[in-house]
Amino acid sequence: MNWQASWIWSGMEKSPRNEWRCFKHSFELRNGGIKEAKIAITADSRYVLHVNGKQCGRGPIRSWPAEQSYNIHNVAHLLQEGENTIAVLVMHYGVSTFQYLLSQGGLLAQLDVEMASGQILTIGTDERWLTAKHAGYDTRSQRMSTQLGFSESVDARAWDENWKRGTCASGSDQWVRAITVGKPGDEPWPSLLGSPILPLTEEPVWPVRIESLKETTPVSFTTAIDIRNAMDPGSVGHANPVSFVGYVAVVIRASEETEATLGILSRFHALRGISLGGEYRAASDMEGEQPERYARLRLNQGDNLLWLDFAGSDHGTGLHFGIDCEVAFELVSPPFANNAEEDSSPFVLIGPFTTHESIDHRDEVHPLSGYEGFGGSKALDEDAFEHFDVYKSFRSVREVAGLSRFAALAKPIPNSLVSRASMFARSIWKREERSLLIPMNLQSACMANSEPAVIISRTGSETELILDFGKMWSGYLRFEVDAPAGTMLDFYGYEYMKDGWRQDTYILDNTLRYVCKEGRQTYESPVRRGLRYLMVTVSNTTRPVKLYGVQLLQSNYPVAEIGRFHSSDTLLNDIWEISKHTTRLCMEDTFVDCPAYEQAFWVGDSRNEALVNYYLFGETDMVKHCLELVPGSRFQTPLYTDQVPSGWSSVIPNWTFFWAIACLEVVEHTADTTFAKEIWPKVRFTLEHYLDRLDDRGLLFIRGWNLLDWAPIDQPRNGVVTHQNAILARTLKAAAKLAEAAGEASQGIRFEEASERLAAAINEHLWCEERQAYIDCLHAEGRRSDTISIQTQIIAFLNGIAEGDRKSRIANYLAQVPDDFVQIGSPFMAFFYYEALEELGRFDLMLDDMRENFGQMIEHEATTCWEMYPDYADNRPNPKMLTRSHCHAWSAAPGYFLGACVLGVRKASVGWRKVRVAPQPANLKWARGAVPLPDGGRIDVAWRLKEESGGRRFELEVHAPESIVVEMVAPKGYEADALLRRL
Structure with missing residues (x-):
């Protein structure tokens, strides 16, 4: 250019x-x-x-x-x-x-x-x-x-x-x-x-029905405060967690004495409690369905001092809260606060009280992680931070006059950090609500229809519609409306509801407020959102509002839906469909973990997502683009960060390992040696730094986010984690192959040898003879873990650590998981389980697991795959919460395995010049589908089992391009009737 x-x-x-x-x-x-x-x-x-x-x-x-x-x-x-x-x-x-x-x-x-x-x-x-x-x-x-x-x-x-x-x-x-x-x-x-990738799509999607119609009364006041930035103004420069201790104070000036309710509408772990007029209420003692918390309070006529107590770590959630009562009130600053400046809000910060550097656990993995020794209901360590006596004495303040002795520590919170109103809090907390019958003409008008939906609101009330888009989608809201000037439209998107219960997005403000000008108008939001349901609240209008339609412009990477799967099991067909839709929604300008909460490119997730994509869409340019982004984080850490490009300097070692494996897999998939030559030095760079962290036993001993699954595996942030060491051993072998593809085979010898030494060290130090299994970890102080998890056994088996009798024993565990082992907690971990079952040839167990775990998603009308299984859904603050994210690309394993195993389509050479088609029926009667090829074209497969008097026959028909060499193999015990047709 x-x-x-x-x-x-x-x-x-x-x-x-x-x-x-x-x-x-x-x-x-x-x-x-x-x-x-x-x-x-x-x-x-x-x-x-x-x-x-x-x-x-x-x-x-x-x-x-x-x-x-x-x-x-x-x-x-x-x-x-x-x-x-x-x-x-x-x-x-x-x-x-x-x-x-x-x-x-x-x-x-x-x-x-x-x-x-x-x-x-x-x-x-x-x-x-x-x-x-x-x-x-x-x-x-x-x-x-x-x-x-x-x-x-x-x-x-x-x-x-x-x-x-x-x-x-x-x-x-x-x-x-x-x-x-x-x-x-x-x-x-x-x-x-x-840009090395194509522009994203914009496809209009309409709602399929109105889920509910209500007349509501709003609460008196809501706001949201960026506590993290107020406590640490420098935190705008990064996205790391920030730890702090301090207070926020404000004066509520009431026109008369009254009862009031204070509501906390966000999952803000650093909030320890609130005090109004000297009455302290611990956050854990507040009422409500978690994480919503409410306190019923008494306001005196005149000035009432409210302060909020914070101690803990915050990653930037933002504090959404509100106050509701029947009388007029206003929020004013404490008189000593010196915040007469125009940009000052009525809220005043007391503190923060800084932590001692000696216990601020800083290191190259989490360079700004902050002190995490307190938070929520945990006791504060008096030696943890300076001025503890001042912090403690503040708790005795009951009235406005008592604040004067803390004036030197007080500073106003700028208006820029305090919203005029919290649309999220207004959406989920209503003083009153009354359900209304949905007229059929209103129902049809909200669809793709030339006639508008006419919305009538009474004075002092609001009208709330919840629109169902039928599936999860991700993109940009667009609507057309005819309304008087000043009419307010509040939009709030979320993922899940059932039987009137709504799973609100407490760590995501997925809202939009639009104040209308006079007449007919159209607005298209420039902010990407993920949702299935959309709450639309109409207020402050002087005449009926005509809503001509609400759409979501579905935006994702432009992929062709080449992959197909259909079988004799309708449940598996539905599971494949939600896997496809999930993967498509999570392909933006990179793979993203989810379209709603984060929209972040998590490096480790993308390895599995790339494999699923190969079997659904066949896209490779975006995969390479994702992989090429990762080494850009080397200025943050030579270990590479776990999501990029990001202001959070966080490392999950396994995610870097999966990235390196994915680099080899894309080369094997595409035969792109140019990519191999370009990426190899960057893979070598980070793996050399990991090898430098092997301890005297030859094991990776590291402080980091040593994650594999959300389940309660013993995977401490400091120590030797077994699954992590095993994945590193596999990564080193992959690095040797990548070096060979890059024309640097001699450089790969070191990594091959290092892999063998690491595997030997794992077997020497991390096997438990008594339990006849691999332990989860060695803690930093040397203590051996008492936890045995199926996750660790899967990884040891899959990555070639277990051999001989140990491998046979673990194979038995995989076939029948012992009850006392930690069980799989997420569909992400299921991907590796399925890889191990494929190696064992236990395709029946694979399909049964899909039916059980993905089947429960279908049972709950899921249109996309969940982030985790319900038993591990963020400790389930509410039993109705089945998962945090209802659309997570790391969970779409069936989109890969149903094509690779049931259809049986596998590459037999680098670049797919040779293909092996060896279907595995398990307990199916027939299946058909298609798998994309990386250079264009596809492999079509159709098979059917036949039980005849002369024996069991397997009818197999394959369509493939003329240039592809195809090997067709019938399942064991069947005679094949194989037919190869050329496309």
Whole structure:
């Protein structure tokens, strides 16, 4: 790309929090037709591009600041003779997330137009462009979660959307010239890389029905406070957990004495309790269905001191809370707080009381992890932090006057960290609600219909509709409405409900507020959301509101659904379908763990997700892109982080190991030796650092997040973890093969030998003769674990650690898991279990496990695969909670194994030039389907069992491209009637 444009921004703040900034430039095209026109564009943090009022692009894809990605959009069809306008909305986060690292605001765009005459016209961002802060977006809207950016609250009355067309009826005085903040190649974006993947889809999806209709009364007051950023302002620069001890105080000024209810509407573990007028209530003693917590309190007429007690670790959830009572009240600052500044909220921070550095467990794996020795109901260690006596004495404060002696420690919390209202809290906490009959005309009007849904709200009440989109989806909300100015529409998306119970997203603010201008209008959100159900609350309207439709623009990587599976077992067919839908939804610009809560690229998850994708869609470019992103985290740690690109400097060693294995698997899948040569030095780099951490016994001894499964395996954050060592042994063997593919076989010898030594050390130190099984771990102090888990046995078996009698014994455990072993807790772990069962040839057990564990998802009407099994669902704060995330790509194992095992399609050579088709019927009668090939084309398979007087026969028909060598094998005990057809 021959860049002639400059990076531009405003002359205001370098990296503003949650800023929505508009840029535009008008130009003329004369004398001749347009042959071709493309815009190369990127922004920090995200952009939406319009040409002559037409939206034509979003981006950029997630990338490291040091390798900033840009997209190229074809726009020739949008340009016209005469005046044209390029308009770009840039959303700058101003905080680090799990897919973005804090940098600075900026826009870089260049339009290159080739005229029919041969003339080339180049228009790039520079000082001639105009910019203005979008006045319609509330910069005080709350964080969605620590993984994501901000929810949105937009007032359509405050900004003229004609700016996208180059004209504005109002607000023209807010537009100023942009300033240049750098040239391409300047810091903080020293390298610019064109996107290696295709643009994502945008497919309109309509609701399938209205789930419920209610008349509701809202609570008096709600808000959300970014406690993490208030306690540690520097935390905007990273996404690590922050530990703190301190208080937040505010004065409630009531017009008269009354009963009130205070509600906590988020899973905020650092909140220890609240105090109103000296009455202290521990968080654990508050009422409500966890994690919602409520306290009934007495407000006196006049000033009432409320303070909240915090001690613990917070990862950025945000504190959503509210106050409800029958009388008028307002929140005011304590009189000593010195927060007369315009940007100060009424809330005051007392503290934080800092921890001693000596116990702040810092290391290269979790460089900013913070002190985790307290939190929730755990007792505070008086030696843990400074000024404990001051912290303790504050607890005796009962009235406003008592705060004066703490004035030196008090500071106002800025308005920017306090939302005007919490739409999440308003959505899930209603003072009153009354169910209404859903008229059939309203039901049909909310679907794809030209007639509007007419919504009537009484004065003082709100109307709530819950729309069911039929399945989980992920993308951008769009709606059209006719309403009076000032009407408020609140949208809240969530994943699951059953029999009137709703699983609210307490660690995700999945909301949008839209304040209407007068008349008919359309709005399309630039914020990605995942949901199945959408609550729409209409309030503050003076006449009936006409809702012409709500859609979700489903957005994912553009894959063809080449894979097929259909069999004599309808339950397995349904399980395959939800595996396919899950994987598709979790393919964005990278694989993501889930479309709702995090939308993060978890490195280890993607190994299994890539394999599932190969059998469903056959996509390889995105897989390589994902794998190439991982080494970018080496500036955070040479061990590579577990999600990228991310501000959370977290390492799960197994996730790095799975990444290295996935690098080999994509090379074997595609025969791409160029990729092998490029990725090999990066694999070698991190594995060498892991080998440096082997102890005197030859075992990996490491402090980190030593995770494999959500089940209660003994997998401490410091010590020798058996499954981790076993996976490392397999990874070292994979590295040797990758080195050979890269033409560096001699370098791989070291890793092959290291693998053998590690396997021997595992067998020497981590086997328990008494239990005849591998123990889970050796703790840091040397204590041998008493825990035996099936997870550890699976990994030892699968990765070649167990041999001889030990391997035979473990094989028996896999066939009949002992009751006293820790059981599998997630579908992610089931993937490795199925790999082991495949090696054993126990396909019957594999299908039975799918029927039991994935079958319960189908029983609960799941349309996507759950993150975990119900017994391990985040300790199940509510028994109705079946899992945290209802759509998790790491859980889609059947999408792979049903094609690889039941259809029996496997590559027999690198790059799939040879294919082996050896179906495993288990207890099925017939099956048919298709598996994609990496270079295009597919393998179609259909088989059927026949029981005849002359014996058992196996009818097998395979369709394959002429260039593919196919070996067809019947199951044991059957005679084959095999037919090969060429596509």
